[in-house]
Amino acid sequence: MTDILSTVFLASLLSGGVISAVPLIYAGLGEAISERSGVLNLGLEGMMVAGAYAGFVATLNSGSIWFGLFVGGIAGLVVSLFMVGLCVYLNADQIVVGIALTLGATGVTALLHSAQYSKSYPRLPKAGVLSIPLLSKIPVVGVGLFSQHASTYLVLVLVAGAMWFFRSTRIGLNIKAAGDQPHALEAAGGNPRRTRTVAVMTAGFLAGVGGAHIALIGAGLFVPGVTNGAGDIGIVLAMLARGKLWWIVAGAGLIGVSLSLTTALQLIGLNIPIDAVQMLPFLLIIVVLFIFGRDSYLPAALCLPYDREAR
Amino acid sequence: MKSVLGRWLAVVAVLTLVAAACGNSGGSTSSSAATSTTATPATTVATATTAATTVTTAASSTTEPVVEKVKKIAIATPEQGNDFGWNQQGIDSAKAAAAALGLQIExxxxxxxxxxxPILRELAGNGADLIIAHASGFNTAAPEIAEEFNVPVAIVDNPGAVKPGLVADYTTSPQxxxxxxxxxxxxxxxxxxxxxxxSGEPPSWNAQSAGFADGARAANSNVKLLYAVIGPAAYSDAAGANRVTSALIAAGADVIFGQGDGASFGMLEAIETNKAADGGKVLFIxxxxNKTSVAKPGYLLSSVLWDFTGAFERMVADIDAGTFGQSNYDLSLADGxxxxxxTDLIPADLWAEIQTLKQKIIDGQIKVEAVTDAGAVRARMSSVNAAKG
Structure with missing residues (x-):
């Protein structure tokens, strides 16, 4: 079966891995920002699926992938407002609210899809790509890495920007303080609740964009549950990143490559159980957790509601 | 005080959100009279909770099912009935059977x-005389409800769990x-x-994968088969389906046989947006x-159609006759x-050839093995590839 290992096939595998990884980076980055502010955002999957649906509808009606990504982000942000209201201002349990948001958004989008598109299942044209001059001509790697939709490169810029933001801006430092010492932040003149609000809304927007990316560029359509647990993986990636945002990129890339590897191993006819092959991405995560989990950094006030009168 | 009020508001809001989730994970029930019949259900109760109590008592006092003649059937499916696949075919077939037999359906x-x-209890409590549990994932819960309510239940792909009179199995044989x-x-x-x-490896799909391989080899001994599973239970992973199908097309496949439920729309998207190695169209089976109404023209070559109507009608007839569950309610080429x-993409002479083959299978001149074990399917693919590759 080595005859199938053509450059076209390998490039397709690599490209598929990258397309799978990008939404995880958007979601993981959003979760990292939320967690740094002290809010464990288990509603990430719900924000993603809301973004997937809204982005799909927007692109279907406008023809613009960028508009769809933006609307997807707005939808994720809207869902995150529930998280803000319930957890940041009403001090509800972040875990319960997060799970409820995921269930709620999944149910609502399934209902909307059923009402609007279950007879037609519309699909989108293939998303256009931005080919990086010279680099995109490299065999296999060129098509796989340097001939992707521009939102792929945008997310890398966002990660770099977020690193600078946390290191060099006052609001970035405030977000970290809101997650570690919210009372100290308030004593210094900051507003922990407002800071957490900004962080959670940012997470919602990024998760929504990630979800829209899955529907618009990964699948080319929306079906109920299309995000398929990407939000949960994003949470794991943020946990593993230990505050180092580039680790999110590395982890997402690892998962993307693993997914493509599972397809490749099946097609070259290795006589090992497919179940074992398909455990690869998750096995890799567990291995990474074993190796690095002990040093994981979590904000001291993560998952704790902020009560200015409780000292 | 403000904090306590806030927590109460939060609880109310969370409960509201959970209720909203019932659109999918919690499920929904809808009842419709398939005919103008107004017969009172065999078991009429006010609520599901009451029903559980009432009928459990009845079950403990008798060993025979309480149903004498079916007046109402119910079907439960894991996904919504609009997937142009397993769930929709099950629901449409149940409605057709109910209409043909003059029964109510829920x-x-x-x-x-x-x-x-809880949902199965509600269906039993609402008076269903037959509950069709239309997913292998319901195979543990459904027989329990059958025992609890003494109501006949049909389950999928598990002949070993049959209890004549109470639990029947319908194993499709689509190979x-x-x-x-x-x-x-x-x-x-x-x-x-x-x-x-x-998008998974349930028994019936394994049987189809193996049957497909055998049929392909019978037509062309030089054919190569590329087999890929999207993921464990990736039934709604449309993005994964698009990725894997695109990879197979890039590897040279120009006809894709896809089994995926919601994920199959991702396969269709990949087929409609990628070209085959020779620059031509990729075809989809x-x-x-039947996705004819949603597929772009020129891509949907065919579909292996399943129709459960006859099987469901036989179940009802057997309950009425007191022979429910004494045989498997199979689907086959023989009864259509x-x-x-x-489709229009199939040349007339080839279609005639296929009809001849179909008759030979029905007559038993061609034996198509039912391979339901995933390992055996993979070994079959490997042997095909090793022999021809």
Whole structure:
């Protein structure tokens, strides 16, 4: 079966891995920002699926992938407002609210899809790509890495920007303080609740964009549950990143490559159980957790509601 | 005080959100009278909770099912009945059977794969004389409800759990139809490379994958089969389906046999947006339902169609006759419950050839083995590839 290992096939595998990884980076980055502010955002999957649906509808009606990504982000942000209201201002349990948001958004989008598109299942044209001059001509790697939709490169810029933001801006430092010492932040003149609000809304927007990316560029359509647990993986990636945002990129890339590897191993006819092959991405995560989990950094006030009168 | 009020508001809001989730994971039930019959259900109760109490008592006092003649049937499905696949075919077939027999029907779809016992109890409590638990994922809960309410229940792909009079099994045997699909695919392939993409490996799909391989080899001994599973239970992973199908097309497959439920729309997207190695169109063979109305023209080559209507009608007849569960309610080419979809893309002479093959399978001149074990399917693919690769 080595005859199938053509450059076209390998490039397709690599490209598929990258397309799978990008939404995880958007979601993981959003979760990292939320967690740094002290809010464990288990509603990430719900924000993603809301973004997937809204982005799909927007692109279907406008023809613009960028508009769809933006609307997807707005939808994720809207869902995150529930998280803000319930957890940041009403001090509800972040875990319960997060799970409820995921269930709620999944149910609502399934209902909307059923009402609007279950007879037609519309699909989108293939998303256009931005080919990086010279680099995109490299065999296999060129098509796989340097001939992707521009939102792929945008997310890398966002990660770099977020690193600078946390290191060099006052609001970035405030977000970290809101997650570690919210009372100290308030004593210094900051507003922990407002800071957490900004962080959670940012997470919602990024998760929504990630979800829209899955529907618009990964699948080319929306079906109920299309995000398929990407939000949960994003949470794991943020946990593993230990505050180092580039680790999110590395982890997402690892998962993307693993997914493509599972397809490749099946097609070259290795006589090992497919179940074992398909455990690869998750096995890799567990291995990474074993190796690095002990040093994981979590904000001291993560998952704790902020009560200015409780000292 | 403000904090306590806030927590109460939060609880109320969370409960509201959870209720909203019932659109999918919690499931929904809808009842419709298939005919103008106004017969009172055999078991009439006010609520599901009351029903559980009432009928459990009845069950403990008798060993025979309480149903004498079926007046109402119910079907429960894990996904919504609009997937052009397993769930929709099940619901449509149940409605057709109810209409043909003059029965009431209650549909509970979108139940997911979590604990479905409360919904099944509700269906039993609402007076269903037969509950069709239309997912192998319900095979643990449904027999329990059958015992609890003493109501006949039909489960999927588990003949070992049959209890005559109470629990019946309907195991589809679609390998004959898949054999024809494989034959068709091999004849239509320009590069002699066929792709099989599946979003899981349940027994009936394994039977189809193996049948497809056998049919393809019968048509063309040089054909190569590329087999890929998207992921464990990736039934709604449309993005994964698009990725894997695109990879198979890049590997040279120009006809894709896809089994995926919601994921199959991702396969369709990949087929409609990628070109085959020779620059031509990639063709798609679907399963269970008919996607003609949603596929772009020129891509949907065929589909292995499943129709449960006859099986459900036989179940009702057997309950009425007191022989429920004494035989498997199979689907097969012989009674038309398994068939191959005819489209304009299939040349007339090839369609005639396939009809001849179909008759040979029905007559027993061609034996199509039912391979339901995933390992055996993979070994079959490997042997095909090793022999031809």
């Amino acid at each position: 549909v509970a779809d979108g139940l997911g794969y979590d604990d479905v016992r 004959g139809g898949a054999y024809l699909a494989g034959y068709l695919a091999a004849k239509m392939s320009r590069d002699n490379k066929l792709g099989i993409v599946v 679907d399963v269970i339902g 419950s398994i068939d191959l979809l005819k």
